[in-house]
Amino acid sequence: MRDELISMFIDDELDLDEKIDFVRQVRADEAFTDQAIEFLSLEKDLRAEVVERVPEVHVTSARKTALRVIRPVHLVAASLAAAAALFIFLFWPVHPDEPGEPYRFVIYRPDVSRAEIVGSFTGWDRVPMQRVGSSGYWEISLDIGPGEHRYVFLLDGDARVPDPTAVMREKDDFGGENSVLVTGTSA
Amino acid sequence: MFEFHKEKLFAYLMRMGGDYELSRDILQETFRRYLEHYSGSDASPSLLYTIARNAFVDQVRRQARQTPLDEEPCDRGNGAEHEMLIRESYHGVLDALKALAADEREVLSLAISSELSYQEIAEVMNLTVANVKVKVHRARKRIREILKGGQQ
Incomplete structure (x- = not known):
């Protein structure tokens, strides 16, 4: 003791x-x-410092929370349409767990002019993502069904970027990394 | 709130797993889970550490399914750049932490990274306070031995 x-x-x-x-x-x-x-x-x-630099993390849902207090009725008419679009974007569940619901993929990259997604659920064909107004976000909702999926974002045509919000990754056969997503089971 | 806790949580995850990229992913997952499930409630640090610990455990389980565990759970490819971000002087401590038993590493990582009390650590780890008291000191003794051994 x-x-x-x-x-x-x-x-x-x-x-x-x-x-x-x-x-x-x-x-x-x-x-x-x-x-x-x-x-x-x-x-x-x-207790010494572990790293030189703590990484940036993109907490995409943070914007959802930050804007949770905003109600469309409080917005001025001129910004209503844009705000409503953003509101829907932010409130739409990012990762619904219910089978049969479309799965929504989101990435925050204001610096690119094109974002696509390729994955096991697209047959590894490129599917363009939509820019969400001027928010810097790109999104797409896809019916992917339950199971284990692999995918990656393609930015400006060729830069392969794994989903920063997905924890699981694995190497592909070409030296890159794919995100791995399991749906149909609770987290 | 996240900015406030980010550094300590990240240090905790680094001490737990020793991997920069993994810690970043789990940190992100921790904040995501927090926002998804608890954004209306009080952001108690012990809640955040509980979520982080669960996310860490989930990740280790997933890795175990994909690769045999404990071979090199901390080394993932594409990590050279991130490896550079770990302070040179801290590599020895990370190696020593890795050499501890999992429960010792965990309780010590919480004690030195968080500002949680033994009571809160007990809640996060599902232990009694007396147990935390014993484990935390045992872990310190053990890591002292490991680091001493390394110097010889």
């Missing part, structure tokens, strides 16, 4: 009585002092 006081001290888990106990132990026992210092030094290494 005495040992564990060191971790509890590090993790700020000691109550006042335990703190008194800890200080007494440190004072009374030199070996314990050294040990405590050793663990504290180790902790500095453990």
Whole structure:
């Protein structure tokens, strides 16, 4: 138990009585002092920065949440049509789980002029995605049915980009990566 | 809220799996799941870590189905660029974390990455607080031994 006081001290888990106990132990026992210092030094290494740069993540649904408070009736007439389109876009479920529902693929790439999707469910034929207004998003809804699917986005004709919202990926035979999607089962 | 938690969550996932790309994907999945299922509720850090942990476990299971587990769960192709983003000085710690038993790595990753209390860690990991107390210190002792061994 005495040992564990060191971790509890590090993790700020000691109550006042335990703190008194800890200080007494440190004072009374030199070996314990050294040990405590050793663990504290180790902790500095453990808690050091892991990476040079934390990656950007595209949380596409974040926009959905951000705009959840917007209701069409509150929008001015001039922006109504555009806003309604965006509203529908943002509220449409991205990944419905119900079998038979179209599956909606979305990618945020304002910097490209063309986005397509190819996958096992398109017979690996290119299917163009639609630009969603000027939002920077591209989308397409496809009936893909239940099962395990592989797909990738094609940007500006040739850049293969796996779906940033899909966790599973696997290498294809050409050195690239495909996204893997399993539908018909709950996450 | 995500910006606030992003760095710590990412560090947690890195310590759990040691893979930049995997951690990024799971981070994204964590936020997606949070928004999909909990966006109306309070964003407690322990909820986010619970979601992240579940997403991590799901991913490990998926990998296990695709490839034999524990061969090189942390090395995926196309990773050279991402490998560079891991701090040189931290590689040794990641290797040592990898050498811990899974439950020790997990409890220690939570303790050092999050600002969760032992009580909250216990909830995330489904353990008792007493258990967390024991495991967290055991993991520190173990990683100290591993790192010492590596220096010799």
